[in-house]
Amino acid sequence: MKNPKTSAARSSQIAILITAAVLMLLISGIQQNYARKEIRKNLERTAEMELIIKSIDVKHSLEDVTLALRNRSWEFEQFLPYPDSLFDVTRRIVEENPNFAGCCIAMVPNYYPEKGRLFEPYTLRRGEVIETLQLASEEHDYSKNPDFIIAVKNDSSFWSEPYHDEDDPNVRLITYTFPIYDAYGDMAAVVGVDLSTEWIGDLLNAKHMFPSSYNILLSGEGRLIYSPKGKNRHKDVDQIMGLINDSTAKHTVSASGRVTIFSFVDWEDRSKGSLFYYTPQNLGSWRIAVINYDDEVFEPLIKMSWINLLLTLAGLLVLAFIIQRSARNLSKLQQATLEREHINSELNIARKIQMDMVPKTFPPFPERNDLNVYGSLVPAKVVGGDLYDFFIRDEKLYFCIGDVSGKSVPGALVMAAGYTLYRSLAGHESNPSRIMQALNEAVAENNETNMFVTMFIGVLDLPTGRLRYCNAGHEKTFIIGQEIKVLPAKAHLPLGAMEDMIYTTQEVKLAPGDMIFLYTDGLTEAKNEKHKIFGLKRIEAGLQDCIKNESVTPEKLIQTMTDRMNGFVDGAEQSDDLTLLAIQYTPQKKPLILYENLTLNNKVNEISKLNAFVMSATAALNMEKGLANQIKLAVEEAVTNCVEYAYAPGTNGTVNVVIEADDAKIRFIITDTGVDFDPTGVHKADTTLTVNERPIGGLGIFLVRNLMDSINYERIDGKNILRMEKQYFG
Amino acid sequence: MNTNITEKDGKYVVALEGELDTAHAIEVEQAMQPLHEVSGKEIIIECTKLDYIASSGLRILLGLLKSAKANDNKVVLSNLNDEIKDVFKMTGFIDLFEIK
Numbered sequence: 019m020k021n022p023k024t025s026a027a028r029s030s031q032i033a034i035l036i037t038a039a040v041l042m043l044l045i046s047g048i049q050q051n052y053a054r055k056e057i058r059k060n061l062e063r064t065a066e067m068e069l070i071i072k073s074i075d076v077k078h079s080l081e082d083v084t085l086a087l088r089n090r091s092w093e094f095e096q097f098l099p100y101p102d103s104l105f106d107v108t109r110r111i112v113e114e115n116p117n118f119a120g121c122c123i124a125m126v127p128n129y130y131p132e133k134g135r136l137f138e139p140y141t142l143r144r145g146e147v148i149e150t151l152q153l154a155s156e157e158h159d160y161s162k163n164p165d166f167i168i169a170v171k172n173d174s175s176f177w178s179e180p181y182h183d184e185d186d187p188n189v190r191l192i193t194y195t196f197p198i199y200d201a202y203g204d205m206a207a208v209v210g211v212d213l214s215t216e217w218i219g220d221l222l223n224a225k226h227m228f229p230s231s232y233n234i235l236l237s238g239e240g241r242l243i244y245s246p247k248g249k250n251r252h253k254d255v256d257q258i259m260g261l262i263n264d265s266t267a268k269h270t271v272s273a274s275g276r277v278t279i280f281s282f283v284d285w286e287d288r289s290k291g292s293l294f295y296y297t298p299q300n301l302g303s304w305r306i307a308v309i310n311y312d313d314e315v316f317e318p319l320i321k322m323s324w325i326n327l328l329l330t331l332a333g334l335l336v337l338a339f340i341i342q343r344s345a346r347n348l349s350k351l352q353q354a355t356l357e358r359e360h361i362n363s364e365l366n367i368a369r370k371i372q373m374d375m376v377p378k379t380f381p382p383f384p385e386r387n388d389l390n391v392y393g394s395l396v397p398a399k400v401v402g403g404d405l406y407d408f409f410i411r412d413e414k415l416y417f418c419i420g421d422v423s424g425k426s427v428p429g430a431l432v433m434a435a436g437y438t439l440y441r442s443l444a445g446h447e448s449n450p451s452r453i454m455q456a457l458n459e460a461v462a463e464n465n466e467t468n469m470f471v472t473m474f475i476g477v478l479d480l481p482t483g484r485l486r487y488c489n490a491g492h493e494k495t496f497i498i499g500q501e502i503k504v505l506p507a508k509a510h511l512p513l514g515a516m517e518d519m520i521y522t523t524q525e526v527k528l529a530p531g532d533m534i535f536l537y538t539d540g541l542t543e544a545k546n547e548k549h550k551i552f553g554l555k556r557i558e559a560g561l562q563d564c565i566k567n568e569s570v571t572p573e574k575l576i577q578t579m580t581d582r583m584n585g586f587v588d589g590a591e592q593s594d595d596l597t598l599l600a601i602q603y604t605p606q607k608k609p610l611i612l613y614e615n616l617t618l619n620n621k622v623n624e625i626s627k628l629n630a631f632v633m634s635a636t637a638a639l640n641m642e643k644g645l646a647n648q649i650k651l652a653v654e655e656a657v658t659n660c661v662e663y664a665y666a667p668g669t670n671g672t673v674n675v676v677i678e679a680d681d682a683k684i685r686f687i688i689t690d691t692g693v694d695f696d697p698t699g700v701h702k703a704d705t706t707l708t709v710n711e712r713p714i715g716g717l718g719i720f721l722v723r724n725l726m727d728s729i730n731y732e733r734i735d736g737k738n739i740l741r742m743e744k745q746y747f748g
Numbered sequence: 749m750n751t752n753i754t755e756k757d758g759k760y761v762v763a764l765e766g767e768l769d770t771a772h773a774i775e776v777e778q779a780m781q782p783l784h785e786v787s788g789k790e791i792i793i794e795c796t797k798l799d800y801i802a803s804s805g806l807r808i809l810l811g812l813l814k815s816a817k818a819n820d821n822k823v824v825l826s827n828l829n830d831e832i833k834d835v836f837k838m839t840g841f842i843d844l845f846e847i848k
Contacts, residue, residue, distance in 0.1 A: 622771055622773075622774070624771075626771040644830075647831050648831070650800070651800070651802060651835070655802060655803055661770075705838075705839055706840060707840075712810060717807070718803045720839065721803055725838075
């Protein structure tokens with residue numbers, strides 16, 4: 019199935035590429051537009067310059083002609099008296115100027131009476147041949163020729179409109195007409211010199227801006243003086259001429275205002291071009307034009323566009339590659355971040371589980387004066403699996419400290435499960451090794467990851483100070499009294515190491531004021547920067563220093579040890595959980611104001627004796643009747659239990675009842691030598707059952723628990739010893 | 749400890765006097781034995797003069813209640829003193845019995 023993340027990533031990649039491409043094209047387009055405008059501006063300027071220069075060239079050339087002709091006017095004058103010499107004159111003129119196509123001298127009518135009205139010596143060039151003749155006749159009456167008429171009338175020299183050669187329609191001619199004068203200053207004749215416009219054209223088309231560019235020359239009447247043959251792209255220049263002669267055609271004007279600009283589309287090949295024409299000031303009314311084709315004008319731009327496009331594509335490819343790369347890196351980064359966050363949250367869960375389980379309120383038993391407990395758990399960055407716990411049930415302190423071998427969530431889970439099981443077992447089992455046994459079975463079963471737990475369980479009987487304990491591979495426990503002692507511990511394996519490991523209970527008697535100190539290897543193995551460990555010796559040294567202080571409390575002890583460890587570690591990173599637990603036993607023995615002792619046989623009828631015994635004690639203490647009755651009931655139930663069940667049916671046995679009282683509390687100690695039975699381990703009766711569900715028995719202990727403040731059981735030397743206490747005063 | 753059983757208007761009244769401790773439990777149980785054999789009757793346990801009851805006593809009452817259900821008898825406890833009521837409350841017996 020397509021991963022929605024990758025297709026979303028892909029479409030965003032594509033979006034980036036498209037955006038980049040669009041941007042690049044946009045920029046490119048703007049650049050191109052600008053370049054185009056610039057080229058056009060340039061073209062205008064260049065065209066204008068070309069037209070001006072070329073028109074000057076044309077003017078100069080024409081002037082050369084007219085000047086040359088004018089310089090010969092003395093010659094004309096000289097030969098005027100000799101009409102026949104004029105033929106040679108014309109011939110000479112044509113011979114000397116290869117550009118001249120013809121030359122005629124049209125005499126003013128009747129100038130030479132002997133020659134008749136019309137006399138026109140004429141030389142023309144036909145290819146290689148030069149022919150001289152007299153052109154005038156009645157059929158060819160030059161006096162009717164408009165140019166002759168104008169020349170005579172206006173006494174002016176001028177260039178004619180272009181016209182086709184009669185003999186060769188492909189040749190265009192233009193005639194310079196000028197009057198000549200005799201010695202008296204009168205006009206004698208009008209000379210006409212014909213030039214092929216090709217000659218002018220050769221000037222114009224010598225050099226061009228672009229390969230296909232060309233110039234044309236038009237007369238003031240819009241007739242073509244010159245257009246290049248064969249070189250121009252048109253078959254004819256009608257389109258160009260049409261544009262120039264059409265004043266309504268759409269055109270623009272150059273910046274200087276002198277050049278008129280047309281854009282056109284070639285009729286034949288549909289190519290675009292531009293036409294610039296200019297009316298020079300001193301070429302009469304002649305107009306000179308230059309034609310350029312867009313594909314040549316903008317050729318460099320087009321080339322540039324292609325290069326641009328290729329570069330853009332290349333750039334986009336590179337961009338695509340980079341995006342791909344960075345996307346991959348990004349997703350790797352995201353992955354790594356996700357994993358780290360995942361791990362972090364797992365660690366947080368694990369830490370939360372761990373910290374939730376540990377008792378956090380200190381002092382934990384403010385109402386008691388025989389016990390002081392302080393504990394501290396500082397988790398490492400990577401959650402370890404340390405745990406400690408303590409609670410009081412039936413006047414015994416159940417405490418434990420443990421360290422799971424695995425770290426993080428699995429370790430925390432094992433610890434949590436172990437803790438729950440431990441609490442459940444300790445709810446009715448006061449023998450540490452039995453608890454340890456059950457825990458071991460639970461951890462060892464299905465222990466594929468070979469997780470193991472070091473553990474120390476202790477049960478301190480508060481009335482007597484008897485400490486029973488079991489150690490499963492855990493660190494050495496210290497008893498701090500007048501001196502530092504190590505608690506002797508059997509070498510049991512940690513939990514989970516071996517499924518059928520047998521655990522045994524050891525015991526020791528605590529003296530008033532003794533303190534138990536427990537810790538995990540977070541303390542022993544604490545490392546400093548030089549990788550040295552704190553070690554047992556330093557622990558012992560620290561404890562030694564503590565006992566020098568008379569009034570050391572569990573909190574002070576743990577604070578001192580923590581400070582020492584911190585001083586040693588000196589800033590190096592904590593690699594394992596640091597757990598410390600200190601328990602101080604401070605029994606207060608109050609002076610007794612009552613002490614009574616009674617021994618009964620295990621017969622039901624002895625109960626009356628018992629009740630009387632109890633009532634006399636409560637009376638001696640001036641106890642309020644209701645309270646006394648409650649106490650009587652509790653004691654009766656407890657003793658009845660012994661009487662009925664401690665000994666096998668038919669056997670005789672005794673039950674001993676001791677009553678002690680100080681000024682606030684009354685205490686009953688019931689002893690029998692019967693079968694090992696812990697009434698405090700019995701599961702509580704369910705008082706919510708219906709009539710039919712209620713069992714007949716089980717109420718005795720229930721009543722004892724509910725009526726008395728505390729009960730406590732010990733089995734010592736084959737004796738069941740049940741204590742129960744009630745505050746009767748204060 | 750006295751157990752007096754009287755019959756009145758088809759009802760049985762059991763007056764318990766004294767302390768129903770374990771020592772006296774057996775005799776009270778024996779005295780109440782006939783009540784396990786009647787049926788369709790109302791049995792009133794009169795506790796005005798009952799000073800004390802232990803778990804063995806509660807056991808007896810529970811046994812009576814069970815057989816009463818089987819025999820279609822009705823059991824009512826009347827005039828329990830406060831201490832005994834407390835014990836009933838503690839053990840949940842207060843919800844089992846009809847108490848007046």
